[in-house]
Amino acid sequence: MNKPIYLSAKEAAAELGVQPATLYAYVSRGMISSVAGAGKQRRYDAADVRRLKGRRALEEPAGTRPxxxxxxxxxxxxxxxxxGAIYRGRPAVDLAENATLESVATLLWGCAHDPFADPAPLAPPELPNGLGPLDRVMMALAAWPLQDKAAHTQSPKLLQTKGAALLRYGVAALLKTDPKTxxxxxxxxxxxxxxxxxxHLIRAALVLSADHELNTSTFAARCAASTRAPLHAALLSGLGAFSGPRHGAASGRADAWMAEITPETDVESLIADRLARGETLPGFGHKIYTEKDPRSHWLLTTLIASEPDHPFVRQLPVILKAGRDLFGLFPNIDFALAAMQKTYELPKDSGKIIFCAGRMAGWIAHALEQYGAQEQIRPRATYIGISAS
Incomplete structure (x- = not known):
């Protein structure tokens, strides 16, 4: 058996072209393994470093910055x-066993008192027919100040209670119902x-969707909060990013190809045909998880145990194996949500609805944390255009 090669922190950071702090972040995420070295120094697996470097090179076209x-x-x-994700020291997969979205929200928001003890807010104003669930929420949030005279408050005493009201209000808009307690x-x-x-699976999916660190929509919400935009506007910023097909709407892309699967379908051939045509496999692969997405793994394992005789569920092991064998990828949470939708014949866009309802709790948490920071988020860009003459 080949003996592993280990690098010092300086060597590993140099190979990756990053600062030591970034290297340590990769280690904390499980992307690079390390072992104890001489003294207090740690050594870093060269194979992991080079694997990650190769992934970064594939993801970064020439002439761009990551x-x-x-x-x-x-x-x-x-x-x-x-x-997987760890919410303030609590593994999300452990919380998925029994926690509710409300209890996870109070954990993420750092609540000393229950912000959900207040009555539900009023229903959103009547919205135009024909809107999708995400568009309904965006329109409803824009109308929030009509019922909340303190909509622009920055008071820490009010923001947690306002977050609970906005979560209930947003869920009502997603479902086309009235807010409930x-x-x-x-x-x-x-x-x-x-x-x-x-x-039970919907409850767990909400918990597992609640937060995922600094994803695109969360960063958008934090940027808005850093300008001291009101909480409902920060949620609107997050929703705008979330609505894209590469983020919150990704489960719909998984729904589309999975709709072709019937009890008689040769799923391995179906997936092989996608590969031969140069098509991707929506619902498989993740930018952070090198192997299994723990959120998807928890939901799919529970789904298979709960519905062992369902025709589609019986095909899931074959689908997962074909994804690994043909694309080298593991299913992500978008696939798990699409699998739940197909198994239980949930309404169209149910994956987006569940994901969005859960993630709103995380956007609120990040907005509240950002309100407590002094700095306004203002990254810089590297200009690569024509120089001034």
């Missing part, structure tokens, strides 16, 4: 490792008309 991977701010909310997973289960097994 916009993913390197830490740009500090947070006390969520840490990501290869074992019952748990969010119960509201969604009632709106979808599903079984207790599906309700």
């Amino acid at each position: 916009l993913t991977g390197d830490p740009v701010l500090e947070t006390e909310l969520t840490m990501i490792s290869q074992d 019952i748990p969010v997973h119960t509201q969604i289960a009632q709106a979808f008309g599903v079984s207790s097994k599906a309700k």
Whole structure:
């Protein structure tokens, strides 16, 4: 067996072209393994370093600077490792067993008192017909000041309670219902008309979707909060980024190709045909997790255990194996949400609805944390255009 090669922190950082702090962040996420070295120094697995360097090279076209991977701010909310997200010291996969979105929200928001104890807010104003769920929420949030005279407050005493009201208000807009005080997973289960097994998975999916550190939509929400935009406007910023097909709407892309699967489908051939045509496999692969996405793994494992006789669920192991064998990829949370939708015959866009409802709790948490920071987020760009004559 080949003996592993280890590098010093200086050598590993130099190979990656990053600062030591970024190297340590990769280690904390489980992307690079390390072992104890001489004295207090640690040594870093050269194979992991070079594998990560190769991934970065593939993801960064020539002439560009990386916009993913390197830490740009500090947070006390969520840490990501290869074992999944950790919410203020609590692994999300552990919380998925029994926690509600509301209890996770109070954890992320650092609440000393229950912000969900107040009555539900008023319903959003009547919205135009034909809007999708994300468009409904955006329009409803823009109208929030109509019922909240303190919508622009920056008072820490009011913001947590306002966050709870906005979460209930946003969920109501997603579902086209009135805001309620019952748990969010119960509201969604009632709106979808599903079984207790599906309700359990919806609850867990909300918890696992609540936060994922500095993803694109969360960064957008934090940028807005750093300008001291009001909380509903910070949520609007997050929603705008979330609505793209490379983020919150990605489960719809997984839905589309999975709709071709019937009990008679040769799924391995179906996936092989996508590969032969040069098509991607939506719902597989993740920028952070080098192997399994722990959120997807938890949901799919639970789904397979809960519905072992369902025709589609019986095909899941074959689908997952084909994704690994043919594309070298593992399923992400978008695939898990699409699999839940297909198994339980949930309404169209249910994956987006569940993901968005959960992630709103995280956007609120990040906005609240950003309100407590003095600095306004203002990155710089490297100009590569024509020089002044």
